[in-house]
Amino acid sequence: MTGLAVDIRVREAVEAVQGAFEEFGERAFARAVQYSLNRVVIEGVNRFRDRMPIELRHATPFTLKAVRYELDKSRLSAVSNLDDIASAAFVLPLQSTWLKYALGEERRPGGDVGIEAYFPNEHQIYLPNEDGLQASFGVRPNAAGNYKAADMRLIGRALAAGYDRNTSYGGRWGAFEIKRGDRDAARLGVGVHARPPRGLAIHGRERLKDKMRRGKAVAPRTQFTAAGGRQVDVPTVVNMDRPRLLFLTQPDATYKPELTPSWEDEMKRAAFRIGDYLEEELIEKMEHAIAKGRKSR
Incomplete structure (x- = not known):
């Protein structure tokens, strides 16, 4: 769906902390990025759901539940490098038949x-x-x-x-x-x-x-x-x-993409926090390493 495509531009924030993760290995960094990206998608989708009733007149609960996120929990333990990272948002098939006209498809x-x-x-x-x-x-x-x-x-x-x-x-x-x-x-x-x-x-x-x-x-x-x-x-x-x-x-x-601006806005706002999420992951890694070092003495 064209209206869901958005460039959240997280590369700079990710690269800014990559060096700090070197002592924990590439896999630890990839896992931290995966976890942080999951948080971005969850926050972006939830904030977008809150805005849907404002943008759509007569939005039913069934329609408001249409946008979901897809997280593979097993990926957190299996991811080994940045190329393996993936996190997705999507619209349920039935609701997409009408929501597509608010998310970029203009001609009905x-x-x-x-x-x-x-x-x-x-x-x-x-x-x-x-x-x-x-x-x-x-x-x-x-x-x-x-x-x-x-x-x-x-x-x-x-x-x-x-x-x-x-x-x-x-x-x-x-x-x-x-x-x-x-x-x-x-x-x-x-x-x-x-x-x-x-x-x-x-x-x-x-x-x-x-x-x-x-x-x-x-x-x-x-x-x-x-x-x-x-x-x-x-x-x-x-x-x-x-x-x-x-x-x-x-x-x-012909329809205007009424929901696309809100979707882009909320996803970009959520993506802006990925640097904070990565720092939290780094601090947790460091605290874990310190605690582990103390136990080994």
Whole structure:
């Protein structure tokens, strides 16, 4: 993941104390560097985890636990020279599918991650409009800002059913999509919209109902000629609400690496202390040697 690559520049600090370790042997120095580097990685990762909730909106505990460090404890006893030293940080595979866009991968194609799988066209980005989703389908995000799969499937089924203004879709809200280049007489805009249910005008128009109560209007009716020339007179049916925007759609999305600056900052701050860690290791070695010398007298 490109956003995790950072040059922590510890060579100068390591070389500054290398000579002091000579009397303890190359292996002792390599072990001290390995141990100190482990401490750098642990501190850097932990400090970065503390900053993630600040940088990410609606970060869940599952997401915040994504960044880990990999330490091979057996390496401390096995390392013999500087070429053997290794310590790593990584992002867990599942969380990396979305965190990669905050750690350096800029372009997100449709269908890569998100709610696209619930809709007929999986190859575009769907950006939720919270107000429209709540006003039409009664759908709300949870505390983490995510939508339930069951709710998205409901809208996906309504969208797949198609749009027909002459039906009420069982008296419920429906859904339809306006694509780029489509005729958009009402100027609703590109995206997925909720189609309101239809019903009798006398049930859906408050002003009309008020006039009827005051005797200033009668129930509206619609007349038309059916097949065979038969004249039909029926109560007027209207939309019971207005269309609501559910999702803006676009072919892809571009992201800024929101987490990369924090990651680089915390790892560099942790790496700055490697000199102190090596000095602590050197002092411990010297104290151990002194104690050992006293016992041998």
